[in-house]
Amino acid sequence: MQILLDNLTATIMGGAILLMIITANISNRESLTDSTAFYTMIMKQEAFAYMLTRDLQSVERLSSIEEASDSTFRFRGHIGDDATLHTIVYKREYVRDYEGTAYYQIHRMVDGEIAGGSGDIITNWQVEARDVAGVKVSDTDAAKQIYVRFDVGSKIGKQAKIEQTYWEASFFPPLLQ
Amino acid sequence: MVSRTKALERFSVPLKPLLHMTQTIFAIVALTILSLFIYSERRNAVQTQQIMVEQAINAIGNGVAVSRLNEIQSYSYDQATEDTYIDYASQLTQSSLFGPGQDAENDDIDDFHGAVKDLYRVVGTDTLTFRAESYVAYADETDPSKSAASGTRTKFKQVTVKVYNLNIADADTVLLSQTISCKNACNW
Numbered sequence: 001m002q003i004l005l006d007n008l009t010a011t012i013m014g015g016a017i018l019l020m021i022i023t024a025n026i027s028n029r030e031s032l033t034d035s036t037a038f039y040t041m042i043m044k045q046e047a048f049a050y051m052l053t054r055d056l057q058s059v060e061r062l063s064s065i066e067e068a069s070d071s072t073f074r075f076r077g078h079i080g081d082d083a084t085l086h087t088i089v090y091k092r093e094y095v096r097d098y099e100g101t102a103y104y105q106i107h108r109m110v111d112g113e114i115a116g117g118s119g120d121i122i123t124n125w126q127v128e129a130r131d132v133a134g135v136k137v138s139d140t141d142a143a144k145q146i147y148v149r150f151d152v153g154s155k156i157g158k159q160a161k162i163e164q165t166y167w168e169a170s171f172f173p174p175l176l177q
Numbered sequence: 178m179v180s181r182t183k184a185l186e187r188f189s190v191p192l193k194p195l196l197h198m199t200q201t202i203f204a205i206v207a208l209t210i211l212s213l214f215i216y217s218e219r220r221n222a223v224q225t226q227q228i229m230v231e232q233a234i235n236a237i238g239n240g241v242a243v244s245r246l247n248e249i250q251s252y253s254y255d256q257a258t259e260d261t262y263i264d265y266a267s268q269l270t271q272s273s274l275f276g277p278g279q280d281a282e283n284d285d286i287d288d289f290h291g292a293v294k295d296l297y298r299v300v301g302t303d304t305l306t307f308r309a310e311s312y313v314a315y316a317d318e319t320d321p322s323k324s325a326a327s328g329t330r331t332k333f334k335q336v337t338v339k340v341y342n343l344n345i346a347d348a349d350t351v352l353l354s355q356t357i358s359c360k361n362a363c364n365w
Contacts, residue, residue: 006200010200013204013207017207017208017211020211020215021211021214024214024215024218027218027222028218028221028222031221031222031225031226032225034225034229035225035228035229038229038232039232042232042233042236045236046236046239049236049239049240049243053243057247164233165232165233165234165236165237165300166236166237166240166300167236167237167239167240168237168240168241168244168298169240169241169243169244169247170244170247170248171244171247172247172248172250172251174250174251177251
């Protein structure tokens with residue numbers, strides 16, 4: 001009887017310990033997957049922010065004061081070192097829903113050709129022309145600043161609160177001043 | 178002569194509690210190792226989350242730095258070039274006079290030297306405060322990525338913006354630097 005009781009206790013304890021180790025291991029793997037997804041997202045975000053910074057500093061003329069109804073934001077600007085004016089378009093495209101959040105990809109087009117983009121990490125995209133005081137303008141001729149904000153999210157993570165962040169900046173292109 | 182069975186019986190009495198004690202010790206050791214393992218796993222997970230939050234805040238800080246840098250570079254290159262062209266470097270502001278108190282208002286790049294501005298960003302229900310410090314120095318005309326020799330006035334100014342978060346001590350400091358040219362306003 002004692003042997004049976006001892007064996008039973010040992011089995012229960014061993015099983016409990018094994019279960020805890022497995023749970024901790026699964027949790028660790030999930031955490032690793034989440035952090036990998038997060039860092040990938042951050043890298044994509046940084047690359048996109050860098051691209052936006054270069055483009056929006058060189059704006060000479062805006063086509064609209066905010067994203068147009070066809071989900072595009074269009075402007076003319078100088079990119080690169082030459083004096084050539086290019087038409088640059090940022091076009092938002094719906095990708096999919098994930099845990100109730102819509103994800104988009106922003107395509108960047110230069111003179112009609114796709115030239116980079118954001119990756120499908122965008123959960124919110126806002127771009128608008130503002131005046132000197134930072135107030136949204138109603139006419140592109142009054143634009144002195146360009147405000148841009150984009151939110152990004154990681155599609156794999158479960159704790160969406162932490163795995164979402166945003167990037168926000170105001171640009172004062174010299175040629176708009 | 179003691180028989181084998183009797184001898185075993187004699188030993189079996191002190192062996193039993195010893196065996197039970199050994200089992201208990203093993204169980205305690207196993208539970209201790211397990212607790213340490215779980216603690217270590219949990220700590221790793223918390224640290225990972227913490228780093229992710231810091232990275233997210235750094236990304237926001239980068240946007241703050243870009244905004245500030247852009248704001249500064251939208252101003253005139255120098256007080257002397259505000260509405261006219263100049264022919265000599267000596268007409269430019271001396272670097273010892275860089276700073277906010279130089280003229281009535283901040284209307285040219287070097288007025289932002291040493292300036293400190295707090296900027297706010299909302300994250301969920303929290304408001305994060307970012308402090309942006311800016312520094313301006315003349316850059317070398319032959320190699321604008323380098324600072325000019327002390328006292329030299331050139332047609333390039335290097336603006337550096339340093340942004341850090343006031344709410345989270347461990348968050349990284351963002352440093353952005355850009356060289357701004359006098360362009361056609363400097364005729365030499």
